[in-house]
Amino acid sequence: MPEHRPRELSEGDPFGAATLPYGVFTTPDAPDHPRVGVRYGDFVLDAAAAAAAHGSAHAALLDQPTLNPLLAAGRPVWQAVRAEVRGWLTGPHFHPLAEVTLRLPFEVADYVDFYASEHHATNVGRIFRPDGEALTPNWKHLPIGYHGRAGTIVVSGTDVVRPQGQRKTPADATPVFGPSVRLDIEAEVGFVVGTPAPENTPVGLDDFREHVFGVCLVNDWSARDIQAWEYVPLGPFLGKSFATSVSAWITPLDAFDDARTAPPERTHPLLPYLDDADSEPGGIDLRIEVRINGETVARPPFAAMYWTAAQQLAHMTVNGASLRTGDFFASGTVSGPEPDQRGCLLELTEGKGPYLADGDEVTLTAWAPGPDGARIGLGEVTGRIVPARGTTTP
Numbered sequence: 001m002p003e004h005r006p007r008e009l010s011e012g013d014p015f016g017a018a019t020l021p022y023g024v025f026t027t028p029d030a031p032d033h034p035r036v037g038v039r040y041g042d043f044v045l046d047a048a049a050a051a052a053a054h055g056s057a058h059a060a061l062l063d064q065p066t067l068n069p070l071l072a073a074g075r076p077v078w079q080a081v082r083a084e085v086r087g088w089l090t091g092p093h094f095h096p097l098a099e100v101t102l103r104l105p106f107e108v109a110d111y112v113d114f115y116a117s118e119h120h121a122t123n124v125g126r127i128f129r130p131d132g133e134a135l136t137p138n139w140k141h142l143p144i145g146y147h148g149r150a151g152t153i154v155v156s157g158t159d160v161v162r163p164q165g166q167r168k169t170p171a172d173a174t175p176v177f178g179p180s181v182r183l184d185i186e187a188e189v190g191f192v193v194g195t196p197a198p199e200n201t202p203v204g205l206d207d208f209r210e211h212v213f214g215v216c217l218v219n220d221w222s223a224r225d226i227q228a229w230e231y232v233p234l235g236p237f238l239g240k241s242f243a244t245s246v247s248a249w250i251t252p253l254d255a256f257d258d259a260r261t262a263p264p265e266r267t268h269p270l271l272p273y274l275d276d277a278d279s280e281p282g283g284i285d286l287r288i289e290v291r292i293n294g295e296t297v298a299r300p301p302f303a304a305m306y307w308t309a310a311q312q313l314a315h316m317t318v319n320g321a322s323l324r325t326g327d328f329f330a331s332g333t334v335s336g337p338e339p340d341q342r343g344c345l346l347e348l349t350e351g352k353g354p355y356l357a358d359g360d361e362v363t364l365t366a367w368a369p370g371p372d373g374a375r376i377g378l379g380e381v382t383g384r385i386v387p388a389r390g391t392t393t394p
Contacts, residue, residue, distance in 0.1 A: 009041040014377025016041070018370040020085055021249035021379060022067055022214070025100040034065040034103050038085050039249055039379070043094040047081075050088040058084065067106040067250065071194035071213050072325040078194065078213060082252060102248035104155040106192060109326035111153060111244070112316055113188075113220060113236075114145040116307035118264070120335035120343065127351040140268040143307035143315050145329070148220075149241035153328070156248050156381045162358060162388040163242035165226035179388035180223035180239075183356040186333040187290050187300050187343035187364050188218040189378075191309050192250050193327035200320040205279045208310035211323060214250035217288070217364045217381045218330045221245070224346055224355070244330075249379030256376060259285040259368035261303050273318050274311050282308030286378070288334055288366040290343065292356075300334040300343040302366070358387045 009016050017040070025037040025044055035048040048063035056062075058081050061070045070081065115121055118135070125134030138144065154160075162183060168175035194213035197203055203211055220240065227239025261283040263276075276282050286302035312329055333343040342348045345355050356362070361384040370376040 012375055013041050014367045014375040015039050016374055017086060017089060018374040019251060019255055019376050020082065021251040021377070022047075022070070023105045023249045023379070024066060024103040025095075026103065027095055027100055031101070036062040036064060036067060036070065037095075037100070039097065040089060040094070042097045044097055044100050045085065045088060046093040046095060047085060047088075050091065050093040051084070053091075053093065054084070054088065056084055065103075068326050071106060071192065072196070074195050075210055078252065079254070082254070102155060102157070104153070104246070105248060105250055107326050108150040108153050108328050109193075109324040110328070111148040111150040112145050112327075112329040113148045113240070113332060114143050114307065114312050114330065115332040116143055116305050116312065117331070117333055117335045117343075118306040119304060119337055119341070120333040120347065123335065123342065123347045127346065140266075141271070142274070143312045145312065145316070145332075146235050148236075148244065150328070152241055153244045153246055156245055156379065156383070158243075158245065158383065159386045160221055160243045160245065160383045161386055163223045163226065163238065164388050165223065165238045166229055167225040168229045175229060180226055181355070182224035182353065183385065184222045184224050184345045185290065185343075185356070185362050186220040186222050187288055187298070188220050188330045188332060188334060189284075189286060189288075189302055189366075190216045190218040190246055190328055190330040191313070192216065193323050193329075194325060195323075196325050197317060197323040199322040201322075202273065202317045202320070203313050203323065204273070205276050205282070205310045205314050208313055209253060211313065212253050212309070214252045215256065215284070215378065216247040216250050217366055217378045218247075219245040219362060219364055219381045219383055220330060220333075221383070222344070243383070245381050245383045247379035247381050251376065251378055255370070256284050256368055258371050259376060261285045263308050264304060264306055266306075273314055276308065276311060279310065282310045284309075284368060286366050286368045288343070288364060291363045291365075293361055298340055298342055298348060300341050301336040302331070302334050304336045304341075305331060305334065356385050358385050360385050
C-alpha cells in the first residue's frame with residue numbers, strides 16, 4: 001500500500017516542493033501498470049492515484065505508461081497540473097523511491113545532439129588539430145548539431161554494452177573490427193519537447209517555453225576510436241548510436257526560473273533568428289558532478305555553455321523541420337574553463353586515456369539554485385559498462 005511521505009524533508013533536499021520532477025514507475029504489486037509519478041524527497045507521489053482521488057480533470061493524462069499525453073497537452077495544462085501536484089503533497093499515495101521501478105519516462109520521437117560548449121569544442125579541437133584552429137569557422141555563427149538515434153536512448157540504471165565496430169589507428173595498415181578500446185562519457189543536459197510545431201513553422205527564441213516541457217541529465221556515451229575512423233566526412237554514427245542514457249526524472253522547465261543566467265559574451269554578431277540580446281536570459285546555472293566508481297572526476301558548469309537551449313531549438317526548426325511531442329535534444333558535452341570542469345575523459349586526459357573499463361559505473365548528478373535558497377535537482381544518470389557480447393574484454 002502507498003505510504004505517507006515524511007512531513008518535513010531534510011534541509012537542502014533538491015527534490016522538494018520547488019522541484020517536483022515527473023517520471024513513470026511501477027510497483028511490485030502492479031508491475032504491469034506503469035503510471036506517472038512525481039518525486040518528492042525519497043518518495044514518489046502516485047500522481048495518477050492522487051488525481052483520481054481528488055477528481056482532477058487531468059487524471060487521464062497521468063494514468064498513462066509514458067509522459068507523452070501530458071507533454072502533448074501544452075503549457076497551460078503543465079502549469080495547472082504542477083499547481084495541483086503541490087496540493088497533493090500532504091496526502092497519501094506515496095511510495096518509497098527504493099521500492100518502485102523507474103521506466104524511460106517518455107517515448108522519444110527524434111533525437112538531436114548539439115556541440116554547444118566553447119570550452120569543450122576548443123579542447124577537442126586542440127587535441128585533434130594541434131597545428132590548426134581549434135574552432136571550425138562556423139562554430140561561432142550557429143549551434144552545430146546532428147541527428148542521433150532515438151531508439152537506443154535508455155533510462156538511468158540500464159547497463160551499457162561495450163560497442164563493437166571498425167577502428168584504425170595511424171599505425172594500422174587496415175582497419176580492424178572489435179570492441180571499442182576508447183569508450184568515453186559525455187556529460188550533457190537534455191530538453192524534452194512537449195507541444196509540437198508543424199512543418200515550415202520555425203520556433204522563435206521567445207516561444208521556447210511554449211514547446212519545451214522539461215530538463216534532464218544525459219550521458220551520451222561515445223566510442224572515440226570507432227568515431228575517429230568513421231566520422232569523416234559525414235559525422236558521428238556507430239561511435240554514438242549504441243546508447244544514450246537519460247534520467248528517469250524530467251524536471252519542469254519552470255522550476256529553473258531562479259537559475260536563469262545570461263550566456264557568455266558573444267564574440268561574433270548573430271543572425272536575427274539566433275540573436276537573444278532582447279530575450280530572457282537563456283542560460284541555466286546547473287552545477288553538474290561526474291563520478292566514476294564513486295570518485296568525483298569533474299564538475300562541469302552548464303552556465304558556461306555558449307549556445308543556449310532556446311537557440312538550439314530555433315536552429316533545429318529554422319529550415320522548416322517540424323517538432324513532435326517527445327522530440328529530445330541535448331546540449332553536447334558540458335565543459336568549463338578549468339581542468340576539473342571537463343565533461344568527458346577525452347578532455348580530462350587530453351586524449352591520452354585511460355578510458356572506461358568493463359565494470360566501471362558512471363553517475364551524473366546536478367542541481368541549480370531555486371527560490372528562497374532551495375536547490376532544484378535533476379535526477380541522476382547512472383550506467384555500468386558490461387563487456388561486448390560474444391567477445392573477450394579489450
